[in-house]
Amino acid sequence: MKFIPALAALLIGLAAPALAQTPTDTWSHAFNMEGEPKYPAGYTHFDYVNVDAPKGGVVRQGAMGGFDTFNPILPKGDPASGIGLIYETLMTPNLDEINTYYGLLAESFKIAPDYGAVTFRMDPDARWHDGQPVTAEDVVWSFEKLIELNPDRKQYYINVTKAEVTAPGEVTFTFDQTGNRELPLILGQLMVLPRHWWEGTDAKGNARNIAESTLEPPLGSGPYRLDSFDAGRTLIYKRVEDYWGNDHPTQVGHNNFDEFRYEYFLDLTVQFEAFKGDQFDWWWENTARRWATAYDFPAVAEGRVVLELFPQDYAGSGIGLGFVPNLRREKFQDIRVREALNYAFDFEELSNTLFFNQYERVDSYFFGLPFKATGLPEGEELEVLNSVKDLVPPTVFTEPYTNPVSGDPAKLRENLRTALRLFNEAGYTLDGNRLVDATGTQFSFEILLNGPTIEPVAANLVTNLAQIGVAATVRTVDSPQYINRARSFDFDVLYTGWTQSFSPGNEQRFFFGSAAANEEGSQNYAGIENPAIDALIDKLVVADDRDTQTAIAKAIDRVLLHNHYIVPSYSLRNSRIARWNRFSHPETLPEFSSGFPTIWWWDAEKAAKTGGASQ
Template sequence: MAITRRHLLQGGAVAAMAPALGLNTNVSAIGTAHAQSAPDGLKWRHGVSTFGDIKYPADFKRYDYVNPDAPKGGVVRMFELGTFDNFNLVVDGLKGSLADGVRLISETLTTRSLDEPSTAYGLLAEAAAYPDDFSYVIYRLRAAARWHDGKPVTSDDVIYSFEVMKKNSPMYSTYYQHIVKAEQVGDREIKFTFDGPGNRELPSIAGELPVLPKHWWEGNDPQGRKRDVTATTLEIPLGSGPYRVKEFVASRSVVLERVPDYWGKDVPVSVGKNNFEQIRYEFFRDDTVGREAFKGDQLDWFTERSGKQWSTAYDFPAVSDKRVIKEKFVNSSSGGMQGYAFNLRRPLFADVRLRRAFNFAYDWETSDRLLSNGEYHRDNSYFDGIAEFMATGLPEGAELKILESLRDKVPAELFTTPYKNPVGGNDDAARNNLREATRLLKEAGFETRDRKLVDAAGQPVSVEFLSQAQGDERSILFYKPYLERLGITVNIRTVDSVQYQNRLRSFDFDIVTTVWGQSLSPGNEQRDFFGSESADRPGSRNIPGIKNPAVDALIERIIFAKDRADLVASCKALDRVLLWNAYVVPQFAGGFQRAARWDRFSRPEPLPKYGVSGFPTLWWWDTAKAAKTGGRS
């Protein structure tokens, strides 16, 4: 599993699970849901996990971490960065900018629990079955599942959704490339056939498919026009989930309302969740404006991205008198890499020595101290935050054996030198790092003329940092003079989120901030992150355009890992190869979420380990608290 929620810097895939130690190494442990046999003599299962034992039995009534008696009601107002012009999930990442929150109107076959590291239970589907060789999976739909128009969710809907997602979605076309067919094999049963055995993750990720209403998408809109599932739309779509879109103002706000007769309210995975009567998403082009709106009680919840602002911008009366609460939530649910990514499709960035020089020019320690009050640590891994996958020291054991098989395709240094980012923090360190950057550039054929860096053909070196938020400019502006000391001309271009996405899709950038979120069970999504086949596909998450045979080979090892130990060794090897190829200048990681809120809500205690804050899904409106803050009813 690795479809993860987009990082806030990019406007936000769903929070990924994080590692848990001490579990058994059965990568596909599942629970038995029903005594009767499924097709082909298989047993129906009520839960699916990519590894380890599952927690909840077949007859469980709810998750342990929810409040089944949570009151329903109240309105919560959420901050969202950027704009939107699309409600169609299918073309997310390919066309337009999808409105945050719209995913709550759709549902998947299964949904993951937040107190287990990597386990999913039935939502639209009530059971799953698959053979020991993982060559296919069969899901059985719940008879009660309904669209908001009252029509049943059918096998045709599932098959239709699979086909349009795989054909048109940049993410799902890669994620589901090994699922070759979806077909109906029973009244409410759908069989997903894989292109071969041994891919242990496929039964689980098939359950992550968002299911769309075929009859709605193949029908006409209110003006009588045929709907187009391959186009962006601002027509309010039909869903099956606990919320539906009530109203919106394009690019500015989306209001979701709770569906009172939601079909799944008593399904065990839904009990105690989705308690607010309305969820309002308010869109702002800049964090600063959004923060001031929060302080003026125009928003209820504000996730703070800036460490410095967290320390300095919340000195106002509502914080002093505890009507506003600041809280950090530990993120045990994901890891990954955030960095300035080079567009390798441009010849300038072809030489790894130039890319390493950019890293030596980045005084991250001083940046963190001045811009973030020392809130962070620097990313040192593509799996930062998931310790067992992080490449440390020198390769040894199983990891070394894997890398030895690729020795002629990987940087020689990784066998002899532990990877470390340059360390700055003071003027002497910064000067030494710039000297090393200059040495690397000279070695790569660049030289300085009239204080300008030029390439072997005498062309000046100029780069543009592309950004989608004014707040991100501060970090780039700090970085800029260090690069200029190397003779590099630096431009900064900030555009709105729609333009930003369009430029990413067309690969029209030099350097952008990129985030890859990782789960504790990496798998098929690595192809979309780093695989050669996704490098030139518009909308893929291979933002740098990585085409590396060693990376491709390691991705295949991860996907077809025979056991947990093999998966861990393969991830470490991939991490090490990615780091030594300097595809990004690593930025920062925190391991927590900062959030300020008006004290109008209550939550379960304790929160589930893998749910971060769990807001707003697990929280509820607290009338007594709201009265003390002057809140709405």
């Protein structure tokens, strides 16, 4: 993803605009966190689509691992890829605006003057694939089941006290606080499920159960339905010809393929060879070496496979990413131990030898966004930090956060000396070539990875730590096992991260909040229980202008960084894409997404020249 300076200036430079300009106590067609929505009521389509895009053709995508359920709300199991093609949400984003959503299943909404509630009015045309209407009762049931069965979502919606049908076709969500300006948007993202189907019976007369996994093709309201599948291996979705939203302004120019196919693979190398062999169409490259060296096969030279970078895919979000130690393990509760790990990571060596200098080192939990803490705190950020001064490391106020820099043997030796000093201060000493505690037990841990891609990166950390007597190992597992272990916090160190938006708020609670630390399935992977961070998040969710939101988010970033909850890794602000050249897209793509495959289409002329897959 590439950060856009002009957008940064807009977000940071304006004189404290209100975060949410959406009118309150009146029905609105669009929710926006800032300014006016681009499209007024009565708009016919988004500008970036081709309204005359042809319908037809097949798009084939690859996926790693497998799937074992079509139930999209359970915290366990592996939901099928593409399940979002079946289901819809109350509102939907526009890909050339930040934090602006337009009505979909809900035609409009109304926010209480104090932001203590929001009411959605359902679109009377919205239909499930069996012809029954999508109702306000479906919305209430979906919400209640989601928070009942998914602890992660329960934390996300923790400030919602009630969901109820308050008038025919209307559903109201009531909050336990006022001024939470992001909550209406969050509720607009709610996926709606058909209550009548889930409470009905299957073809064999057995009662369905939303609390259980299922491989029965589900009923949805979206533009596609699941046509067939081979359990854990292949999925085929077909376009719904009489989809209720065909002429909806958020859907015009979208959903152009007749068929979506997903093919699953258990090995990334095998998957790449399958792409080269034209077994699927679109390859998102996640390895610098392969991008630099592996695309010399004939289809590329002949133009049948196209290589392209898409900065749009990263323009609307940021990321925090790296090796996350599990504070539920006593050995990682000492801040000096966590800091020492970062001194053993030699990003510069990896950049020179493995990354082909394609990446930047992550140095923020909001990397790529204007919420990154820089320099020393000042102004409103300093005021915010002073409110938790006694609860944060003193370095928050005295030292800018920087990652250690290595890249040559001398610098690495100095960094390892610093790491060893920190371990010594934490009570560990060298016994020969072993770093041990007071009982003589060597400091050891396991790094859990999801597949082999990060193995060389983890090996860098393991090798360097071995030089100061730490016995670190790497455990690579398949996706289902990785997901289950991450959800149950069954790891020492996890390689993972968090995607951040241009409007950080409520989601920070289940990223870093104490209440989520021991909730299985939450994204508080580190097990952070820090009252300072809790207090800052509470301030963030009720921030009422952009300057305040930015100041508080920077304060959160700074406190997280100075607590050394992560060994930051690296990021590329572009999607590296290889694709078989049988598709076309609008001349001007949206600002915040490449739009594939949603607004692309099958190009019969290109497909004829490319050969291989056909309609």
